[in-house]
Amino acid sequence: MKAIVKPTRELNGEINSLSSKNYTTRYLLAAALSEGTSTIYYPAHSEDSDAMRRCIQDLGAQMQEDHEKIVITGFGKLPSQVKELNVGNAGAVLRFLMSTAALCPEVTFVNTYPESLGKRPHDDLIHALEQMNIKVEHQNGKLPIKICGGNPKGGKIQVSGDVSSQFLSSLLFLTPLLEEDSEIEVLHDLKSKVVVGQTLDVLKQAGIQIETSDDLMFYKIPGNQKYLPQKYVVEGDYPGSAAILAAAAVTNSNVQMLRLMEDSKQGEKAAVDVLKQMGVSLTYNQSTLTIHGNHTLRAGEFDGDHFTDAVLALVAAAVFAEGSSRFYNVENLRYKECDRITDFCSELKKAGANVEERQSEIIVHGQPNGVEGGVEINAHYDHRVIMALTVVGLRSKKGLIIRDAQHVAKSYPQFFEHIQSLGAKVQLQED
Structure with a gap:
């Protein structure tokens, strides 16, 4: 499917924000790992969250869903013995379930997206699982991956946080169920610490006790714990909303977004602060966020590790700012559905934007009068790229045509x- 984006001067109106994908996938897994029945209100529907639904059902979770909620009876530490799991193109779901699959004798994660998820590395999690009496067969750290488990062991575990925080989150979901106490040490740096905070928030709601160092680099997890059946309420999604906010910021707009909590623990809430620094008016009234776009943005320097899934949308906004913006500490963007630094910058240049890349930075030389556009560009099968390029297309002079736009459904x-x-x-x- 192609998205034909034409120049648009203003956006106006009110929308009900998408439910958080990150919280939905974590609540689904926590509910599946409980031995009772949990209820999740307002769960997200996306390719990622639907992949988690499908896989936990394959593993033995029982599920009933209506327009408001999903009711799940979990399998605890005794999932069904399945031979294969298909996570589609959902990297977070794959990584979370690689640890959970260790409770099964043998599970193979198949490779159905060789040009996207099939290219992404998972070595750091594989090395951690191998420390836990789990044999892993893989293709240089990539799919297909076979988990040979059945008797995972706790103890002292080391995991690198250099590439993704999802590896750590995966281990945090599994280790409370093991007989032994565990200690997890994060090596090197830890990317996206705020997202780890979301994992810890969900685990706490599920009754799991974890002792955490202040810098989130060391964890003590008592063994023989149980996930308690709970009622969970999913809040609005800041990562997806960031693209709407960016689109409103670069146009003459008055947009209200419902169900965005001012006290949210989602890292991408920082998109609000970034846009404010760029000169955009944003105000909260309870759980409604109002943005007034005025066509005029200021450049700035921003640590993107605090809002990983909003970086591309904010880079798109910075394309139209006065001055040069720098988004730094974002190397982990290279290991997503595509290389979100090189691939995204390449498409921005086709559209007429003036951008540079470094190994862990995106530098944007703003063009307040807009970019030329008028070209057809490649989305690289990446939902965040699609949304960000849409923002650019709205302020371009001749519009943009975005190929493979159907992949926005991932989130x-x-x-x-x-x-x-x-x-x-x-x-x-x-097409």
């Missing part, structure tokens, strides 16, 4: 519907 299936409802001139065309 935000209603993205185009929502932005069209605000007045964005976007047409969807089947």
